[in-house]
Amino acid sequence: MLMRAGTAITARPSSQKAAMPFLRRRVRRTTTAAPLEARCPETESPMGPGVPRPIGARRGSGCAGASFSDMLRRYNGAASEIEPARSICGQPQHVDNFKRASGSCAKIRKGRPQRDGHRPLPPWEAAMTTINPGLRLVSRGARSIQIGVGPGGTIIDGLQPDDLRFIDALRSGIPDVEVMAAGRALGLPETRVREICANLEGLLFSDGELRTQGFRAERLLPERSALLGLHRAPCQGYMERRERSVVHVTGLGRTGAALALVLASAGVGTLLLEDDRSVTAVDVSPGSFRLADIGLPRSAAVRRHLLALDPRCHAHVLHDGGTGGPDTRCLDLAIVVAHDAVGAGTAARFMSTDRPHLFVLVREQDGTVGPLVLPGETACAECVERHRSAHDPQWLQVCEQLAAEGGPDRERRPPPQLLEDAALSTALAGTAAAQALLFLDAVNQPSTWSSVLTFHRDNARWSREEFAAHPDCGCQLQRQALETISSTASP
Structure with a gap:
C-alpha cells in the first residue's frame, strides 16, 4: 500500500484476527521542495538540479564515473570502514x-x-x-x-x-x-x-x-x-568517524567561531584553529565570543570555549599561515571563512597539499557557502571566479583587491563593510557546519559539491549555483594527473 503525493490506496482489513493482513505503505514527500536525497541512485535525469546523490550513485559527465565514496577513500582511508546504505527509490x-x-x-x-x-x-x-x-x-x-x-x-x-x-x-x-x-x-x-x-x-x-x-x-x-x-x-559508525575527523577552520570571526563550536557540538574530535587577530567588541555575539574574550587572540578564545563545551575535544591553535600546530596533512577537511573573496595564496595552500576544503564568504548583501573542493575532482574556487569573469573581464582583478582588503593582515579594527551581523553569521555557520558533517559522514553528497549556496539578505532565502571545472584553470593539471594514475594503476 503506497501513499503518493498525499493520497493513499487503502485495503479493507479482514474481520478475523488470525488472518488479518498487515498493510504497510511508505509516506512520500507532499511538498514542492526538492528532497535532500536522490530518487534514483543509478541515473542522473530523475534527480533534478541541485539534488545530492547518495554515496553509491554514479556521477554524471565530467566526473570520470567515480562514486562519492571512491573519492572520499582517496582522501580519507576511514571512509571504507562504514558500509554505505543501498538506496531504493530514494529510501x-x-x-x-x-x-x-x-x-x-x-x-x-x-x-x-x-x-x-x-x-x-x-x-x-x-x-x-x-x-x-x-x-x-x-x-x-x-x-x-x-x-x-x-x-x-x-x-x-x-x-x-x-x-x-x-x-x-x-x-x-x-x-x-x-x-x-x-x-x-x-x-x-x-x-x-x-x-x-x-x-x-x-x-x-x-x-x-x-x-x-x-x-x-x-x-x-x-x-x-x-x-x-x-x-x-x-549511528555508532558515523559518530566514531566524526570522533576521528580532523577539521581546520581559518578565519574566526563571528561566523568562523560559531562554525567551530557547532562542529565540536556535533562530535568532531579534532579542530585546528587559525586566526591571530584579537577579539574586539564587534566580535561578541551569542554564538561566538563573550565580553570576557575581548583582547584575547581569536583562536585562543575559541579553543577555551571548545574545551568548556567538551573537555575531550582536541583543539589546537595554528598561527596565520598554518605554523605552530600539527601537520595539516592529517586534515579530513579545511574550512576557510573570509570576506568577499578568497586570496589565491589561501586556495593554493590546500590545493597544493591535496586537501578537501570548503569556502564560506561574508559579503555586502549576502553570504556564500561553497564550493566544496576536492582537488582534481571538483571545480575549485578559481574555477568559480573564472566562470564569473566571463561576464565581467575585470572580475579577477577585483577579487584580488577584495581578498587583500579582507585578509588577516588588515588593521586591528575592521572597517564597517567587513563586519558580520548576527543573523547572517549564524545562518552561514549552521549551513557550513551541515555541509561539513555531510562530507565527514560520507553518506550523501553535500549540496556544495562543485556548487555555491548563497544566502540573500533581502529576502532571507537560499539559492544554489553549480559550476563545472574551468578549462583554463590550473586545477585541470591535477585532474589530468589523477586520471592518468587511475588509468595506469593495477586493479
Missing part, C-alpha cells in the same frame, strides 16, 4: 535486527553472547530491542500507526489491540531473548509476533545505539538521535 535499505527467514516470517535475533562461565548478563546490561528511537510513533486511528512523520515514514494498517500493545512494548524496549515471551504474555501467537516484526523490518534497533556512559555520550545523544532518524541505520 535507504539497511541491515536490521530481524532478518528474514523462510516465507514472510522473520527470525528473532539471538541475544548477546554470555560472559565467561556462561553466566547470563544482568538485566541492566542485556541488549534491548526497540523501534528506532529517532522516529516518532503516532496513531492514525484505532487500527493504524505511523512510524516516522517525515518523508520515508511507514504506515501499518490492520492492527488489533493486542498488536498495538506489543508494538508499544517494543517502543519501550524488550530484551532480545524475550521478544517471543513478551508477545505470548500479551496474548499473541508466535506467528503473529514474527509477522509484526517482519512488517517492522528496518525499524527495529538495539537500544545500545542510545546508551550513554559519561558526560560526552550524554551530550551527543541529540546527534545520535538525529542520525537514527535521518539514515534509519545504526
Whole structure:
C-alpha cells in the first residue's frame, strides 16, 4: 500500500484476527521542495538540479564515473570502514535486527553472547530491542500507526489491540531473548509476533545505539538521535568517524567561531584553529565570543570555549599561515571563512597539499557557502571566479583587491563593510557546519559539491549555483594527473 503525493490506496482489513493482513505503505514527500536525497541512485535525469546523490550513485559527465565514496577513500582511508546504505527509490535499505527467514516470517535475533562461565548478563546490561528511537510513533486511528512523520515514514494498517500493545512494548524496549515471551504474555501467537516484526523490518534497533556512559555520550545523544532518524541505520559508525575527523577552520570571526563550536557540538574530535587577530567588541555575539574574550587572540578564545563545551575535544591553535600546530596533512577537511573573496595564496595552500576544503564568504548583501573542493575532482574556487569573469573581464582583478582588503593582515579594527551581523553569521555557520558533517559522514553528497549556496539578505532565502571545472584553470593539471594514475594503476 503506497501513499503518493498525499493520497493513499487503502485495503479493507479482514474481520478475523488470525488472518488479518498487515498493510504497510511508505509516506512520500507532499511538498514542492526538492528532497535532500536522490530518487534514483543509478541515473542522473530523475534527480533534478541541485539534488545530492547518495554515496553509491554514479556521477554524471565530467566526473570520470567515480562514486562519492571512491573519492572520499582517496582522501580519507576511514571512509571504507562504514558500509554505505543501498538506496531504493530514494529510501535507504539497511541491515536490521530481524532478518528474514523462510516465507514472510522473520527470525528473532539471538541475544548477546554470555560472559565467561556462561553466566547470563544482568538485566541492566542485556541488549534491548526497540523501534528506532529517532522516529516518532503516532496513531492514525484505532487500527493504524505511523512510524516516522517525515518523508520515508511507514504506515501499518490492520492492527488489533493486542498488536498495538506489543508494538508499544517494543517502543519501550524488550530484551532480545524475550521478544517471543513478551508477545505470548500479551496474548499473541508466535506467528503473529514474527509477522509484526517482519512488517517492522528496518525499524527495529538495539537500544545500545542510545546508551550513554559519561558526560560526552550524554551530550551527543541529540546527534545520535538525529542520525537514527535521518539514515534509519545504526549511528555508532558515523559518530566514531566524526570522533576521528580532523577539521581546520581559518578565519574566526563571528561566523568562523560559531562554525567551530557547532562542529565540536556535533562530535568532531579534532579542530585546528587559525586566526591571530584579537577579539574586539564587534566580535561578541551569542554564538561566538563573550565580553570576557575581548583582547584575547581569536583562536585562543575559541579553543577555551571548545574545551568548556567538551573537555575531550582536541583543539589546537595554528598561527596565520598554518605554523605552530600539527601537520595539516592529517586534515579530513579545511574550512576557510573570509570576506568577499578568497586570496589565491589561501586556495593554493590546500590545493597544493591535496586537501578537501570548503569556502564560506561574508559579503555586502549576502553570504556564500561553497564550493566544496576536492582537488582534481571538483571545480575549485578559481574555477568559480573564472566562470564569473566571463561576464565581467575585470572580475579577477577585483577579487584580488577584495581578498587583500579582507585578509588577516588588515588593521586591528575592521572597517564597517567587513563586519558580520548576527543573523547572517549564524545562518552561514549552521549551513557550513551541515555541509561539513555531510562530507565527514560520507553518506550523501553535500549540496556544495562543485556548487555555491548563497544566502540573500533581502529576502532571507537560499539559492544554489553549480559550476563545472574551468578549462583554463590550473586545477585541470591535477585532474589530468589523477586520471592518468587511475588509468595506469593495477586493479
